[in-house]
Amino acid sequence: MQWTLVIPLKPLERAKSRLAPAAGDGLRPALALAFAQDTVAAAVGCPSVRNVVVVTDDARAGRELAALGARVVPDAPADGLNAALAYAADQVRAARPQAPVAALNADLPALRSHELARVLDAAAQFPRAFLPDTAEIGTTLLSVGPGTELRPQFGAASRARHLDSGAAELGLHGVGSVRQDVDTGEDLRAALALGVGPHTATAAAGLLIPD
Ligand SMILES: Nc1nc2c(ncn2[C@@H]2O[C@H](COP(=O)(O)OP(=O)(O)OP(=O)(O)O)[C@@H](O)[C@H]2O)c(=O)[nH]1
Ligand SMILES: C=C(OP(=O)(O)O)C(=O)O
Incomplete structure (x- = not known):
């Protein structure tokens, strides 16, 4: 099955607010963009993915993510994350009514294309399925x-x-890179240990995450 992925991204100035204690408000927008870039690059590189749609109102992020191969749609509903995802999924289905669609968070900086392919292959067995994050919450x-x-x-x-x-619920082993979202400094440390993509590696270089 060839999937369309829908990836939501808040305006960078407001994104990743829980990272402020670890990154400060200076670095936080750059980290949020880097996470999204590494997420989108791995998604675009996944053989089970036909196309990637980013739903965001952030002009700079939109440009950078389009350069990686994503299609960018505006957050027209402007009514939070779930409204943005439902809108983007409707846009996809308007063009291709039978498209298999998966919503994926933009904060997966360790994402590996082959692990994403395993998750999507498992998801294809169900009409509707989800993958819990590492915290299982x-x-x-x-x-x-x-x-x-x-x-x-x-x-x-x-x-x-x-x-x-x-x-x-997809109970897969060995897909930690698809489950490791980054909300806090502790999450970022865990993602760095898994191995992040090049954008996050650069943005996080020199960042000292307190214990
Ligand atoms: N387009 C769009 N994306 C959103 C919106 N709210 C959240 N997101 C995205 O949805 C995913 C999960 O969002 P959250 O955990 O709520 O927000 P976050 O910016 O990642 O982190 P916090 O500010 O710490 O809550 C991230 O990829 C966000 O960028 C929204 O209103 N519109
Ligand atoms: C939006 C979600 O992620 P986060 O952990 O970033 O709040 C979620 O888990 O549904």
């Missing part, structure tokens, strides 16, 4: 096959909401 990916509506319920404690909504 949130969600990093929510997928729908042809004919199924995305109904995204990302946000705090989204794993429980996606389970309650009937989506199949």
Whole structure:
């Protein structure tokens, strides 16, 4: 199955607010962009991915991510993460009604294309499926096959909401790079240990993350 990925990104000035204690407000927007660049680059490089759509109102991020091969759509609803994802998924389906679609967070700087391919291959077995984050509280990916509506319920404690909504939970091993989202300094340390992409490696160079 050839997937369309929908990746949401907040305006960089507001993104990754929980990183402020570790990165300060000077570095935080650059890190948020770098995470998104490494996420999009790995997604574009995944053999199971047909195309990548980024939904964002950030002009600079839009330019940088388009340069990596993403299509950028504006956050027209301007009503938060789930509205942005539902809108982008509708845009995809308007052009290709049978497209399999997966929403993927933009904060996966260690993402590996081959691990993403394994997750998408597993997701293809279900009409609607999700992958919990490393903390097993949130969600990093929510997928729908042809004919199924995305109904995204990302946000705090989204794993429980996606389970309650009937989506199949993907219990895969060896896909840590798809599950390691970065919200805090501790998460960034874990992602650096897994091995981040080149944009994040550069943006995080010299950053001293306190214990
Ligand atoms: N387009 C769009 N993307 C969003 C919006 N809110 C969050 N996102 C994106 O959705 C993903 C998860 O978002 P959050 O964890 O809520 O926000 P964050 O910026 O990653 O981190 P915090 O500021 O620390 O909450 C990230 O890729 C965000 O950039 C929104 O209103 N519109
Ligand atoms: C939006 C989510 O991620 P985060 O952990 O970045 O809040 C989520 O897990 O649904």
